[in-house]
Amino acid sequence: MRSTLKLALKVLLRRKFFTFVSLFAVAFTLLVLLVSAAMLDHIFGPQGPEDRPDRTLVVLKAEIAGEQSRRNGWAGYGLLARTLPEMPGVERSTIFAVVRKLTTYHEGRKITCFTRRTDGEFWNVFRFQFLEGAPYGQDAETQALPVAVVSESTRDRFFGPGRAVGKTLELDGRRLRVVGVVRNVPSIRFLTFADVWLPTSLSRSDAYKKDLVGDFAGAMLLAAGANADDVSAEFARRVANVPINDDRFKTLSAHASTLFGAVASFFVFEGLEGKPPAVILGVLWLMAILFMALPALNLINLNLSRILERASEIGVRKSFGATSGALVRQFLVENIVLAGLGGALASVLTAIVLAALNRSGLIPHASFALNFRVLGWGVLLTLVFGIVSGVLPAWRMSRLHPVGALQGRFE
Amino acid sequence: MIRLEDVSKVYRTDRIETTALDGISVAIDRGAFVSVMGPSGCGKSTLLNVMGLLDAPSGGTVSLDGAPIRGYRDREVASLRNAKVGFVFQSFHLIADLTVSDNVEIPLLYRRMAGAERRKRVATALERVGLTSRRDHFPTQLSGGQQQRVAIARAIVGNPQLLLADEPTGNLDSQMGDEIMAVLHELNEQGTTIVMVTHDPRLAESTHRTIRLFDGRQVQ
Numbered sequence: 001m002r003s004t005l006k007l008a009l010k011v012l013l014r015r016k017f018f019t020f021v022s023l024f025a026v027a028f029t030l031l032v033l034l035v036s037a038a039m040l041d042h043i044f045g046p047q048g049p050e051d052r053p054d055r056t057l058v059v060l061k062a063e064i065a066g067e068q069s070r071r072n073g074w075a076g077y078g079l080l081a082r083t084l085p086e087m088p089g090v091e092r093s094t095i096f097a098v099v100r101k102l103t104t105y106h107e108g109r110k111i112t113c114f115t116r117r118t119d120g121e122f123w124n125v126f127r128f129q130f131l132e133g134a135p136y137g138q139d140a141e142t143q144a145l146p147v148a149v150v151s152e153s154t155r156d157r158f159f160g161p162g163r164a165v166g167k168t169l170e171l172d173g174r175r176l177r178v179v180g181v182v183r184n185v186p187s188i189r190f191l192t193f194a195d196v197w198l199p200t201s202l203s204r205s206d207a208y209k210k211d212l213v214g215d216f217a218g219a220m221l222l223a224a225g226a227n228a229d230d231v232s233a234e235f236a237r238r239v240a241n242v243p244i245n246d247d248r249f250k251t252l253s254a255h256a257s258t259l260f261g262a263v264a265s266f267f268v269f270e271g272l273e274g275k276p277p278a279v280i281l282g283v284l285w286l287m288a289i290l291f292m293a294l295p296a297l298n299l300i301n302l303n304l305s306r307i308l309e310r311a312s313e314i315g316v317r318k319s320f321g322a323t324s325g326a327l328v329r330q331f332l333v334e335n336i337v338l339a340g341l342g343g344a345l346a347s348v349l350t351a352i353v354l355a356a357l358n359r360s361g362l363i364p365h366a367s368f369a370l371n372f373r374v375l376g377w378g379v380l381l382t383l384v385f386g387i388v389s390g391v392l393p394a395w396r397m398s399r400l401h402p403v404g405a406l407q408g409r410f411e
Numbered sequence: 412m413i414r415l416e417d418v419s420k421v422y423r424t425d426r427i428e429t430t431a432l433d434g435i436s437v438a439i440d441r442g443a444f445v446s447v448m449g450p451s452g453c454g455k456s457t458l459l460n461v462m463g464l465l466d467a468p469s470g471g472t473v474s475l476d477g478a479p480i481r482g483y484r485d486r487e488v489a490s491l492r493n494a495k496v497g498f499v500f501q502s503f504h505l506i507a508d509l510t511v512s513d514n515v516e517i518p519l520l521y522r523r524m525a526g527a528e529r530r531k532r533v534a535t536a537l538e539r540v541g542l543t544s545r546r547d548h549f550p551t552q553l554s555g556g557q558q559q560r561v562a563i564a565r566a567i568v569g570n571p572q573l574l575l576a577d578e579p580t581g582n583l584d585s586q587m588g589d590e591i592m593a594v595l596h597e598l599n600e601q602g603t604t605i606v607m608v609t610h611d612p613r614l615a616e617s618t619h620r621t622i623r624l625f626d627g628r629q630v631q
Contacts, residue, residue, distance in 0.1 A: 002526070007509070014508045316504045319465060320565070321493020321521040323486050402465045406504060 008334040012341070019338065022302060025295040026342025027349060030381060033288055034350040035357075037377040038368045039188070040284075044260045045373055048185055049126035049192040052221065056125070057231055057256045058191065059084075059218040064249040074098055075254055076211030077200070080218040083238040083254075089226030094121040098215045099194050104171050106158050113154055114187075115171060116194035117203065123149075125221045126192050133165035133180030136199060144201040148176040151184045153365070154195040174202060184365035191217065191259065193365075212244065212252055220256065232256045288381065289388075296389040303335065303393030307400070308408070314397055315406030327398035328391075335390030336383065343382030347375065412441040412573060412604045413462055418471035420457050420627075431457040432468070433627040439606060441572065444599040446615040447608045449624035455608040456577055458624065462606060463496045463575045464488050476572075493521050497566030501578035503558045505550040511537070511561050512546045518569040536568040537561075540594055556587030563594055567603065574598065576607040580614065592617065 012019045046053050062079055063072035077095060084093040096118040103112045120138030128135070128149075136147045148169065155164040155178075164178045176198060185193045208214055222228060235256040244252055255262070307314075317327060347370060354368040420432040431454045439445055439462075447455045460466040461473060464480060473480050475495060480488070497518070505514050512533050519529045537543050540560040550558055559579060566574055576595065580588030592614055599605050607618065615621045623630045 007513070010513075011508050312504050313506045316506065317517065317521075318489070319463070319492065319498045320518040320569075321489050323489045323521075325486075326521060403460050406500065 004330050004333045005337065007330065008337040011334055012338060018302065018306065022299055022338055023342050023345060025298055026339050026382075026385060027345040029292055029295045030343050030346035030378065030385065031349045031353065033291065033381050034346055034370070034374060034378050035353055035368075036288075037381075038350065038354055038370060038374045041371065041374050041377075042186060042366065042368050043188050043190075045371075048189055049128045050189060050259065051127055053259050055222045056259055057090075057220045057222065057228055057235075058259050058262045059220075059235070059254055059256050060262045062213045062252070062254040064212055064244060064246070064252050066247075066249040066251075069248045071213045071249070073213050074215045075217055076214030077208045077216045078210045078214075079212040079239070079242060079252070079254060080216055081209065082242050083235060084218050084220060087220060087231060087238075088234060089223055089231045090220040091223040091226075092121050092124050093218060093220040094125040095119055095200070095216055095218050096122050096191075097200060098217065099190075100215075102172055104169070106169060111157055113157075113171075113195035114193070115196045115198060116192075117200040118197055119200055122197070125219050128182040128185070128192070131181045131183060132163055133178070136179050141199045141201050144199060146174055146176050146202065147179045147199065149180040149182060149197040150178055151182055151195050151365075153184050155181050169196075171196060171198070172204075176202075186366040187364040188366060191219065212242065218256075228258070289384070292381070292385055292388070296385060299335070299389040300392055303331075303390065304396060307393065307397050310397065311400065311405045311408050314400050315402045315404075318400075318402035318405065324398040328394045331394035331397055332387065332390045335394070336386035339382045339386030339389070342385075343378055346382075347378055350374075350378075412439050412443070412476065413606075414438045414472075414474040414477075415458075415462070415468075416472045416474070418461060418468045418473060420454070420461060420466065421469040430627050432461065435471070435624075435627075435629050437622060437629065439604060441604055442599070442602060443620065444596070444605045444618045445607070446618040446621045447606065447624065448610070448612070448615050448621055449630075453624040454627040455624055457627075458622075459575050459577050459606065459608055462573075463498060464492050465498075489521070493518060493569065495572050497569065497571035497574045499559070499562050499566050499574065499576040499579045501581040503550070503555075503562045503582070505558055505561055505565075507550055510547050510549055511542060511553070514550065514561055515564045515568050517565060522569070532568050533564075536564040539567065539598075540564045554587070555583050556590055559583060559587070559591050560594060563591070563598075567598060572604055574603050574605045576605060578608050578610065580609070580611065588614070 044053060050056065059075050059080060061072065062075040063070065080095045084095065087093060097116055099114040099116050101112060102115050103110060105111070119141045120136060123135030131152055135149055136145065139145070140147050148171070150158070150164065158164070158169050159167055164181050166178065168175050168177050170176070187193045220231065222231060232255070239252060239254050242252055244250070314327065351370050354370065357363070357368055358366055415435050415437045418432055418435045419430065422429045422431060435458060447458060449455050457466065461468050464473070475491065480491070483491070515533045515536055516529055519532060534543065537546055540563050542557060542560050542564065545553060545557060550561065553561065579595065580591050583591060595605055595607065596617070609615055
């Protein structure tokens with residue numbers, strides 16, 4: 001293997017133009033895939049407040065439908081309040097609203113911020129990093145206490161640097177007392193992202209409590225050892241028993257699934273809601289492979305055209321005892337080494353692109369990073385690329401007849 | 412060492428059937444130095460390829476060390492070639508990407524052999540052809556004669572019993588050709604069996620025996 005690797009490197013170094021063209025194609029492809037993987041990891045990976053995705057089931061979407069009418073969108077508070085409490089296999093559950101953009105004035109300055117209404121359990125299901133103070137509890141929700149938790153950037157905008165706990169800010173016509181300050185949450189963590197969090201019960205009206213479709217979402221933290229499928233099934237049973245109380249609608253549907261499955265079906269794959277995450281992951285893999293197909297075909301083509309150039313070598317190796325298998329191994333290793341170099345280059349470029357993305361502020365509070373998970377995906381994608389683009393040329397080369405190869409004939 | 416009995420080789424395409432070898436029966440004893448002569452296209456190289464197990468005959472039997480080579484799989488034939496046969500080609504067929512040492516090492520890569528042992532054998536083979544000082548050069552940095560000596564070192568590095576040389580001096584001037592012939596004669600004196608295709612009667616005369624072919628048939 002050592003000599004095969006050595007030869008692979010020598011071949012690549014001596015064929016500089018081929019190596020440059022191939023490396024460019026491989027590195028650019030892997031760069032795009034790695035940046036995508038880093039973004040997906042930032043959305044779905046165990047980071048920030050959502051650090052237990054494997055134990056969290058979420059309910060995002062709901063739909064009520066009848067013969068004439070159909071309403072769908074985020075889940076309603078009424079639906080979640082009837083289905084989530086005391087769910088077997090669930091340690092804690094929370095109901096929280098989608099973010100709402102509000103504009104307020106503070107000491108004569110106009111400040112726009114995203115607010116999110118939550119219950120007290122929200123702070124137990126999701127784990128925020130508190131810089132000062134503490135979250136509000138369930139009592140704040142039941143008693144409609146005028147309190148708020150703010151992000152560090154919001155603290156700075158309202159109060160400037162320094163402690164903010166105990167200070168007040170005015171939002172939506174209410175004066176709220178700051179009880180805690182948390183580290184910023186990236187905006188693409190859309191379950192938990194906000195600038196200001198406040199109790200749901202501070203709403204001006206109670207009408208939201210009846211809604212089956214509305215502007216809320218639910219999350220359940222599974223108990224240790226609980227089976228997610230059982231919990232999903234129980235949730236579906238509960239949904240089936242929720243009264244609709246509206247003659248226009250006959251059916252109600254909502255699904256509890258992993259964050260990844262729920263988000264993917266909510267935003268990207270409309271028809272896949274309720275399907276296992278494996279299906280969605282499969283679709284993502286298919287997209288990645290299709291994206292890799294073009295440069296892989298290009299590399300296959302380049303490699304095939306090099307058979308002519310390497311015919312003599314193949315003939316010599318076969319003459320001196322190389323089996324077809326040994327040659328397939330050699331050419332595959334060469335291709336994997338090339339893909340590996342492309343992968344390493346892509347990793348460096350990805351780190352640069354991600355740092356630039358973070359600095360640009362395009363996605364507020366985002367901190368994309370090349371962590372071990374993303375690098376792991378990179379290695380896997382690199383291997384897939386190297387093998388896929390190398391197998392056919394390697395097989396074709398290994399099948400050459402030694403005499404024909406030595407004479408430059410290919411039949 | 413090697414025996415061919417009624418060997419024929421026919422190449423078929425959609426329209427044409429070409430008989431390259433027709434009823435060849437030859438026995439080459441261990442330690443012999445045999446030359447093969449004949450006009451272009453008479454089947455000399457085909458005969459060498461069949462002897463070296465690079466090409467399978469269409470008919471007849473090839474036996475190596477008394478064992479008929481019949482129904483062998485790719486892996487088995489490759490293993491036999493590696494262990495028993497060395498090749499020297501007219502156009503050298505050195506791999507331009509590799510140094511002299513790496514080129515010579517090729518046959519040993521397909522054996523179970525430690526790196527230190529491989530390096531030792533490569534050094535010995537290069538010493539035998541007088542190219543120790545050129546071990547780190549690339550083929551393009553060498554003269555034609557030196558390149559052919561590298562090719563000979565590659566052919567003998569695995570200590571094969573049979574060396575098949577296809578016009579080894581064909582691309583060289585007479586002085587370099589003589590040098591190569593001197594190396595081949597020395598190897599033969601040390602016990603290597605050699606079969607060499609040549610167009611040069613002078614070189615053929617220096618071998619123990621000459622096989623003459625004409626239109627795929629053995630005429631002498």
